[in-house]
Amino acid sequence: MLTVTTVNVNGLRAAAKKGYLEWLAGSAADVVCLQEVRAEEDQLPEAVRAPAGWHAFYAPAAARGRAGVALLTRQAPEAVRIGFGSAEFDGSGRYLEADLPGVTVASLYLPSGEAGTPRQDEKERFMAAFLPYLTALRARAAADGREVLVCGDWNIAHREADLKNWRANQTRAGFLPEERAWLGEVFGDACGYTDVVRALHPEQTGPYTWWSYRGRAFDNDAGWRIDYQVATPGLAKRAVKAYVERAASHGERWSDHAPVTAVFDR
């Protein structure tokens, strides 16, 4: 079995003060993908930076306190790589991948965007550069006899079932038609990846993975499913279980996102 969890921690230092380490201690995952670390390695307490029993790898953003992805693995990876060959984004703390036996696992933090602003243009540039990489990655992995799993905060809800108020959000970043279409391409024949959670739960609403801190979004379950495990078909077929930890195992919420876990047969 291979168990993988992905979670946007919304600031690893803050999360660690609110229960992240207790959650991690109770996790049975083999690999944990983190997004929005928002810290350099040397800003993290040792127990947070490299928890006992884990190998930890970080891809911080050049801008202090912004973005940042990480990977925790129980077994040492064969290789770890930062970025996806983009001059603009490789130093932005948004993509990190590790080769484990038979599978490449990546931690992705796609830009959030904001409709009608330069940050939406940035998101679109990221999407434009990342789709061909995903296609090439799948081809490369297939040639090597490997599977691929790209976990993270994709900052796009794919379909109407993936967010609470889809009608009101059709003009908001994260549910724009062009964003949904782009994610459709990721899951389409040419690119060829599978949405692991949706494949196992095709009729379910959500499960949501993010609830804004504004208003009473969490209490009202006004959530979005924007965190995904995106797998090559051979790996997706081996998925036996997938779930979102809406209620943290240890009391309070330590992020505005919830951990998304998938279990794969070997």
Place this chain on the structure above:
Amino acid sequence: MLTVTTVNVNGLRAAAKKGYLEWLAGSAADVVCLQEVRAEEDQLPEAVRAPAGWHAFYAPAAARGRAGVALLTRQAPEAVRIGFGSAEFDGSGRYLEADLPGVTVASLYLPSGEAGTPRQDEKERFMAAFLPYLTALRARAAADGREVLVCGDWNIAHREADLKNWRANQTRAGFLPEERAWLGEVFGDACGYTDVVRALHPEQTGPYTWWSYRGRAFDNDAGWRIDYQVATPGLAKRAVKAYVERAASHGERWSDHAPVTAVFDR
């Protein structure tokens, strides 16, 4: 009797959440002078902006969240003026005065400074501009048959008894020789004001009015006396009592400064 209190609140919004309003409700003062309000009037809850039973006047800084002085009076003043005729400082939220029957009361927040930096130059420019104003204010008030009381955070400890570790602080802003000499001029014959608390307690160490939030300054009583009530001699002679509220009446500390109160005979 006229009772006047001055206190640097270090952010009125934060102070209000920690006990300032409860302290004010227990105050017997006729006039309260506030410094470091750090808010526009419209950023303050109504109960904080204009507490019941008080007339409230504000002189905010042009830079949001910086400096800012205020005056609370139980009786409506005859007049209220912002600034002291300085193009550089009148919009900086550092000086506000009100005419009450027979006395002009001012709330002053002198720049903090930092030795060897441009902020120390700014402090020195303020001092250079403010001393002649104090002299003129006294003359003008005398001609009108009024007394003057300039209350506030002067950001200078006058003598060795006015801070805990004077030896270690001789090169630090707030106890530099030129700053001490300048305050000596305020209290000297040419300018002619009196340090009300020191006049009533000539032999006492302190009483300190500020303890840094850094380290354990408050617990160790490593304080400075930098908040003063500075009066014309006729008013200073009427002072019957003066004290510093090191322990807030209502439990916890709501500022790094303590209220300084003086009671004057009519």
Place this chain on the structure above:
DNA sequence: CCTACTAAG
């Protein structure tokens, strides 16, 4: 609303 940053104290 929340987490970072930075300036100021």
Place this chain on the structure above:
DNA sequence: CTTATTAGG
């Protein structure tokens, strides 16, 4: 250490 700011989410 604490208060604000701003940017980003």
